[in-house]
Amino acid sequence: xxxxxxxxxxxxxxxxxxxxxxxxxxxxxxxxxxxxxxxxxxxxxxxxxxxxxxxxxxxxxxxxxxxxxxxxxxxxxxxxxxxxxxxxxxxxxxxxxxxxxxxxxxxxxxxxxxxxxxxxxxxxxxxxxxxxxxxxxxxxxxxxxxxxxxxxxxxxxxxxxxxxxxxxxxxxxxxxxxxxxxxxxxxxxxxxxxxxxxxxxxxxxxxxxxxxxx
Ligand SMILES: O=C(CSCCNC(=O)c1cc(-c2ccc(F)cc2)cc(O)c1O)c1ccc(O)c(O)c1
Ligand SMILES: [Mg+2]
Numbered sequence: 001x002x003x004x005x006x007x008x009x010x011x012x013x014x015x016x017x018x019x020x021x022x023x024x025x026x027x028x029x030x031x032x033x034x035x036x037x038x039x040x041x042x043x044x045x046x047x048x049x050x051x052x053x054x055x056x057x058x059x060x061x062x063x064x065x066x067x068x069x070x071x072x073x074x075x076x077x078x079x080x081x082x083x084x085x086x087x088x089x090x091x092x093x094x095x096x097x098x099x100x101x102x103x104x105x106x107x108x109x110x111x112x113x114x115x116x117x118x119x120x121x122x123x124x125x126x127x128x129x130x131x132x133x134x135x136x137x138x139x140x141x142x143x144x145x146x147x148x149x150x151x152x153x154x155x156x157x158x159x160x161x162x163x164x165x166x167x168x169x170x171x172x173x174x175x176x177x178x179x180x181x182x183x184x185x186x187x188x189x190x191x192x193x194x195x196x197x198x199x200x201x202x203x204x205x206x207x208x209x210x211x212x213x214x
Contacts, residue, residue, distance in 0.1 A: 005039055006098040009069045012036075013105050020107035022078035029071050029102075034200050041071035042141065042169050043199025049207050050139070050167065054079045057165050059136035063126070064088040065119050065150060066142030070099035072169075073114075074106045076139065087113045087130060089122050091142065119146060123153045134161035140168040140179075147179035155212075162214035173198045173205040183210040 003011075012032035017024040030044045042050055054062075054076050062080070067073055067090035077086050090096045096116045103112050113130065115122055119142060126132045138154060140147050147168055154160050171180050171193070183189045189210040198205040 004094065005037060006069050006095055008037070009033070009039060010098050010101055013102055017105060019105055022074050022106040022108060025102060025106040026071065026075050026078070029069070030200075038200050040068060041199055042075070043071075046169065046194075046196045046199060046205070046207055047072070047075055049194045049196060050075060051079060053165065053167050053207075053209055054137065057137045059165075060084045061132060061135050062086040062137045062139065063132075063135045063154075063159070064139045064141065065146070066090065066140070067099045067114060068095050068141075070102035070106075070114075072139060072141060073099065073103060073112055074108060076137075077103075077108045077111045078106070080111055084111065085113065086111055087115060087126065087132065089115050089117065089119050089142070091116075091118050119150050120153065123150060123159065124157055126159060127157065132159065134164065135159055136161060136164050138164070138166050140166060140176075141170070144170060144174050144176045145178075147176045148182055151179065151182070160212045162212065164212045166208075166210040166212065168208045168210070169205075170198075171206055171208045173203055180208060183208060188213050 013028050016028040033039045067088040073088045183191045191210040194207045196206050
């Protein structure tokens, strides 16, 4: 029977990456998606910007919205200090089953908790269910029209610490105009745009980094 794109991405990881070596997992996915078929990973170009923000924040707790195949999940977790944790929320069970195997191949199961469900339902439960106090970094990479409502929800639930950072993918393509307008005009955020390109293409895209001022 016909395989799916996430299954083919997992195959590329299992064939080309070394078990327990997260960077080789990232490299294997990028090589596959650049040469065989495009997929909606943050990719290598925006991935370098992501790496620099993660390294600068040096977070103890990270929330990722939108796991897909786990590319950015693995990329972020590979840079975290020893006891740091990453919680990633994925709506689509078919993506989740692949991402769990990519995360396992990278050997990062201890750092990463993948939770299946919609971000709107799960965010209000993160404190009580997962003992989260507040996040140092939130990576937004799920439905683009959920960026703003979920940011407001994260604020309402007191899940973002003062000085915490929101990093949003795809603010140009596919775009998140209401979110951009909000974080750029709100006095409670200090925002900065990192111009880049849509993964594996020459189309403009970028990441928006917004520091929560409390
Ligand atoms: O993860 C999901 C499923 S939606 C995937 C989001 N990502 C995209 O749509 C996405 C799309 C494109 C892209 C596609 C076609 C183009 F022509 C150009 C660009 C690029 C990206 O980098 C992306 O991230 C989720 C949903 C609800 C939840 O509540 C939750 O927690 C998670
Ligand atoms: Mg994206």
